[in-house]
Amino acid sequence: MPNLDFLTEVGLTHYLILSAVIFCIGMAGVLLRRNAIVILMSIELMLNGVNITFVAFSSYLGKMEGQIMVFFVLTIAAAEAAVGLALAVAIFKRFKEVNIRFFENLKG
Amino acid sequence: MSTDAILFWILAFMTVSSALTVVLITNPIYCALSLALTMVGVSALFVTLNAYFLAGVQMIVYAGAVLVLFVMVLMLFDLKHELQAFTRGKMTGALKLASIGLLAGLIAGAILMSNGILLTKSEAFTSPDMASDTTKQLGHLIFSQYLFGFEALGVLLMVVAVGAVALSRSKGGTHAKS
Numbered sequence: 489m490p491n492l493d494f495l496t497e498v499g500l501t502h503y504l505i506l507s508a509v510i511f512c513i514g515m516a517g518v519l520l521r522r523n524a525i526v527i528l529m530s531i532e533l534m535l536n537g538v539n540i541t542f543v544a545f546s547s548y549l550g551k552m553e554g555q556i557m558v559f560f561v562l563t564i565a566a567a568e569a570a571v572g573l574a575l576a577v578a579i580f581k582r583f584k585e586v587n588i589r590f591f592e593n594l595k596g
Numbered sequence: 597m598s599t600d601a602i603l604f605w606i607l608a609f610m611t612v613s614s615a616l617t618v619v620l621i622t623n624p625i626y627c628a629l630s631l632a633l634t635m636v637g638v639s640a641l642f643v644t645l646n647a648y649f650l651a652g653v654q655m656i657v658y659a660g661a662v663l664v665l666f667v668m669v670l671m672l673f674d675l676k677h678e679l680q681a682f683t684r685g686k687m688t689g690a691l692k693l694a695s696i697g698l699l700a701g702l703i704a705g706a707i708l709m710s711n712g713i714l715l716t717k718s719e720a721f722t723s724p725d726m727a728s729d730t731t732k733q734l735g736h737l738i739f740s741q742y743l744f745g746f747e748a749l750g751v752l753l754m755v756v757a758v759g760a761v762a763l764s765r766s767k768g769g770t771h772a773k774s
Binding site: 506529 | 598600601604605608611612615616618619624627628631634635638641642645646647649650653654657658661662665666669670672673682689692693695696699700703704707708730733734737738742745749752753756757759760761763764766
């Protein structure tokens with residue numbers, strides 16, 4: 489019988505590894521995708537990975553400051569998505585395309 | 597196997613698989629929809645960590661507001677399948693994948709090395725009165741100790757709301773023809 493404690497006893501480590509996995513998936517999206525909007529979505533994934541870490545630590549250490557930070561991160565992420573999408577709209581008007589291949593010559 | 601563990605594994609599988617879908621699917625609309633599924637999964641994970649207020653805020657802000665924004669912009673662009681969804685060049689792609697793997701290995705190694713340190717403190721948690729009361733504590737902290745940050749966030753949201761409208765109405769900025 490193999491040791492199944494890793495499967496049955498969910499602790500802080502599980503949440504940390506899950507958030508690391510989500511963060512790395514988001515980073516892969518930022519590096520590998522060429523569509524500007526999908527890159528913004530991958531940034532949201534990375535922020536969510538960090539949020540899981542904050543909430544896990546806050547819950548396991550019994551301190552509320554982590555949840556305050558998550559609250560701030562959520563707001564900043566919403567603001568960042570709004571500005572990023574407005575930039576994408578402005579760029580799409582000019583180039584008729586949101587592939588970042590076309591943004592190499594942004595300097596007028 | 598306790599219900600907590602089963603719930604965690606189901607949520608973790610759902611979150612990770614939908615996050616992978618965001619990165620791997622070429623149609624941006626499906627990316628946005630699976631991002632919504634990821635947000636719902638993360639919000640459910642917050643519930644398992646007794647952060648009920650944040651779970652609600654996550655659902656409202658992300659699954660409600662940000663995702664609608666993404667889908668609206670995608671509908672505006674009318675993008676079908678991307679011709680070149682992924683990065684070009686096998687060499688640079690392999691380099692990027694290698695750097696991601698390196699980061700993942702570093703993080704996993706750091707977490708596993710710190711296993712003994714982290715788990716010693718975890719018994720302090722889940723006294724039921726503390727668990728049910730997190731929303732009240734959060735409110736007290738926000739409106740006493742972190743009041744300045746909270747107000748600054750309000751100002752930031754105001755500036756961003758105006759700036760986003762101004763940006764999307766601009767006629768191409770430095771690229772303007774006339």
